[in-house]
Amino acid sequence: MSNVTKIYFSPSGTTKEVVDQLASTFSQDGDSYDLLNFNSDKELGSDDIAIVGMPVFAGRIPKTARQRLAKFKGENTPAIAVVNYGNAHVTDALLELVDLLKENNFNVIAAASTISHHSIFDGVAVGRPDSADIEKIKEFGKRCQEKIESNESLEAEIPGNKPYVDYKKLPFEISCDEAICAFCYDCVSICPEKAIPDDDPVDTDLDLCSRCTACISICPEDARKFSGEAFESKKPAFEQANSERKEPEFYL
Ligand SMILES: Cc1cc2nc3c(=O)[nH]c(=O)nc-3n(C[C@H](O)[C@H](O)[C@H](O)COP(=O)(O)O)c2cc1C
Ligand code: SF4
Ligand code: SF4
Secondary structure, three states: OOOEEEEEOOOOOHHHHHHHHHHOOOOOOOOEEEOOOOOOOEEOOOOOEEEEEEEOEOOEOOHHHHHHHOOEEOOOEEEEEEEEEOOOOOOOHHHHHHHHHHHOOEEEEEEEEEEOOOOOOOOOOOOOOOHHHHHHHHHHHHHHHHHHHOOOOOOOOOOOOOOOOOOOOOOOEEEEOOOOOOOOOHHHHHOOOOOOOOOOOOOOOOOOOOOOOHHHHHOOOOOEEEEOHHHHHHHHHHHHHOOOOOOOEEEO
């Protein structure tokens, strides 16, 4: 029997939720790899099924997540590629994820883009994935299972362009309110860029920081947040421009 292996990078937790929902449609269980902390070589066999979820960061999959995912090698392993975005744009991220998996000897049988609550602009896609999204994700999971059982390959064309859009680092500041920080160091442990000094969790090295949101999401005191003029001035217009509901897309 195949193992269903979940691989994801999910700083604010919604990509993990989508991957978990998709995996729940399979009767088999398997290992989970959280790329916020897993950074090692790993081989999957032809009997495994990989469900791989990545958030969209400025039209790409996050650079660090890409480097960590590249350490996974398949053996013509069936894979389902999912990018999860904040109701703005997918741009080249899904194509990039599918290409990377293929380069590493995964047999990508299906792909999807799903929508979740925007992890920076929190007025966008509030409450998503919602029950309508989850129903569609589960239906997609069943179709993936049928495809794997009947040995079918991916037929649909994946949207995106090559060369992929250049990496872009967002100019927003992240601040920490020292008055409410409990010095638990959870943010230090989770930061994939080592941008929070372990002797001063109130500080953030913005040159190293990818703005991934993991520290904001994990902080039990809500001490960390986006701040500053660039963020505050962009927020209303961004939220207005991306207020219309988008729907998940499935490629089989
Ligand atoms: C640095 C950064 C860049 C982002 N860029 C995009 C983008 O290009 N398009 C979009 O729709 N959402 C974008 N988002 C929103 C995330 O893709 C979305 O919130 C996703 O659900 C986050 O997944 P997570 O909950 O697993 O962290 C961005 C978020 C971050 C942190
Ligand atoms: S400091 Fe930056 S890179 Fe590190 S967890 Fe926070 S947002 Fe992510
Ligand atoms: S997670 Fe929050 S409370 Fe804990 S050290 Fe970091 S900023 Fe302080």
